[in-house]
Amino acid sequence: MxxxxxxxxxxxxxxxxxxxxxxxxxxxxxxxxxxxxxxxxxxxxxxxxxxxxxxxxxxxxxxxxxxxxxxxxxxxxxxxxxxxxxxxxxxxxxxxxxxxxxxxxxxxxxxxxxxxxxxxxxxxxxxxxxxxxxxxxxxxxxxxxxxxxxxxxxxxxxxxxxxxxxxxxxxxxxxxxxxxxxxxxxxxxxxxxxxxxxxxxxxxxxxxxxxxxxxxxxxxxxxxxxxxxxxxxxxxxxxxxPDSAFMLMRTQRRDLLLFRDVVMDDHVPAESSTTLDPWAVADSAFETQFALGHRLVDLWYAWHHDPDVEGVKTRLWVATTGGGSWAAVDWDGTENAERYTVWQHGPRRLWNEVEAAHQWWLDNGRPGPARLGLTVTPEGHRAWLDDPANAWPLP
Structure with a gap:
């Protein structure tokens, strides 16, 4: 100095x-x-x-x-x-x-x-x-x-x-x-x-x-x-x-790369469509995503812009942390799009789970972190909304 x-x-x-x-x-x-x-x-x-x-x-x-x-x-x-x-x-x-x-x-x-x-x-x-x-x-x-x-x-x-x-x-x-x-x-x-x-x-x-x-x-x-x-x-x-962001405890890290570890060449996904804007769940306010995370539990997402797929401008990938199921939601670049193509693979239909979580969030008055809580027992974790009696398990 x-x-x-x-x-x-x-x-x-x-x-x-x-x-x-x-x-x-x-x-x-x-x-x-x-x-x-x-x-x-x-x-x-x-x-x-x-x-x-x-x-x-x-x-x-x-x-x-x-x-x-x-x-x-x-x-x-x-x-x-x-x-x-x-x-x-x-x-x-x-x-x-x-x-x-x-x-x-x-x-x-x-x-x-x-x-x-x-x-x-x-x-x-x-x-x-x-x-x-x-x-x-x-x-x-x-x-x-x-x-x-x-x-x-x-x-x-x-x-x-x-x-x-x-x-x-x-x-x-x-x-x-x-x-x-x-x-x-x-x-x-x-x-x-x-x-x-x-x-x-x-x-x-x-x-x-x-x-x-x-x-x-x-x-x-x-x-x-x-x-x-x-x-x-x-x-x-x-x-x-709210709100803080810290490095994850080293013993709880997970090394998972979506495109390398989850999506395989032999996967044949089911095709459907959705009216739920992918940005409404994966590019929304922190408060929204925080609440959704407590419902979706083991799901994570990644954006893929210009994925070199014909007719796709942006793709949202959603996957389980174990990699057994995944979903992809495509936007074709149309301004104010009303529908999006959905691809899903695995035993779980992940985009259906995302839609259900988003509807839960709407039905409960769009809660943020202040309305959410957690109870930890020797048996595990239970998240709750407003009151510990209104709880669900976090595996």
Whole structure:
């Protein structure tokens, strides 16, 4: 850092906290403001980060481009801190983010949603750079904070960052989906990665009345914060807060490429048509897609523009995560089209399921995340609308 940048650090933190306040629509709570001032964000970033440039990830080194690096550190934006699980690809275009520093506005929103009080004990899933653990340790004390990270290199970075900034929470290298029973029970469990399903180990390791906060992910769309309260009976139930997007927990990743793994040359699909505009379900508002994802459960989609098929301008593919069934909906380029050609293959008629889910959404007043909830028991997950009594299983 140049001397000018060193002098600008307090101002950078102040401006960043002001940006967070604008995002929240209120001032950052005093206890979290003090924590943010005590743990400047740039001190937790590695010397090399990756920034978006025309939808590609471009490396930015503090030594070679300190001004850009410093600006990224104090922007209210996520910063990619690792690509491809630490294995840089031969082709830069193949880079994908595998660890990051979350946008500060989301960090502070989640900290406030935890509703912490002095003496509470917290387990963090995903140490990342250590920044979030530092904020928690400043608020609660080192002894009350445990953070677990699956990647040993990232865990070492978090541990070093925390130590160099005067913090010493427990940093564990391990599988966060298992929690960390050695320090259980906890008053709060907070994940900095998204989950498709809440590991029951987290519930088992949380005190009755405790809270679990985790970004949610389903195959249809990623987003939403799930806040569960653990009951005396070993179940946990709660609602969602929009909107957030986090990297998926590594142990819940699925490597499935639609065109390679699902559609085979010997498939003979059934042809039909639909009046449901494919953009109404797969290019609609986040709130719409979030609700649909809770009904469609194991379905995901991909757009294929100009697919080199005669008479098809755009094709929407829908498939099961297991790849056993798929559907394709074709648009021929006609403006204000009223019907679309549908192709379906497999034991399930997926577009029929999409139509049913969309009709459910209409019939129930177009619900968004605020009306949806989740209950987790030892037997599994049940999503619900408005009330836990109005539930359906999430396999």
């Amino acid at each position: 140049t001397s000018t940048q060193n002098l600008a650090q307090p101002a950078g933190t102040t401006e960043l906290l002001q940006a967070v306040s604008r995002y929240l629509g209120r001032d950052v709570a005093p206890e979290w403001r003090r924590a943010g001032e005590a743990a400047p964000r740039h001190r937790f970033l590695p010397h090399r980060i990756w920034l978006s440039d025309d939808d590609a990830l471009e490396p930015c080194d503090r030594e070679h481009d300190p001004d850009r690096w410093f600006a990224a550190a104090y922007a209210d934006e996520p910063v990619v801190t690792q690509i491809n699980d630490g294995q840089e690809p031969d082709d830069p275009d193949d880079a994908w983010p595998s660890s990051s520093a979350s946008a500060p506005s989301i960090v502070f929103q989640m900290l406030e949603l935890l509703d912490l009080t002095a003496g509470m004990r917290v387990l963090e899933i995903g140490a990342g750079t250590g920044f979030n653990a530092a904020l928690l340790a400043h608020r609660l004390g080192d002894v009350n904070v445990t953070t677990i990270e699956i990647d040993p290199v990232v865990a070492d970075l978090a541990r070093a960052n925390l130590k160099s900034n005067g913090y010493a929470p427990a940093v564990v290298c391990g599988d966060g989906s298992l929690g960390w029973g050695a320090e259980a029970p906890y008053d709060r469990v907070v994940a900095t990665c998204s989950v498709k399903r809440v590991p029951y180990s987290w519930i088992r390791q949380t005190r009755p009345g405790g809270v679990i906060l985790a970004p949610w992910y389903d195959e249809w769309i990623c987003g939403g914060l799930l806040r569960l309260t653990v009951g005396d009976d070993g179940t946990a139930t709660g609602r969602y807060t």
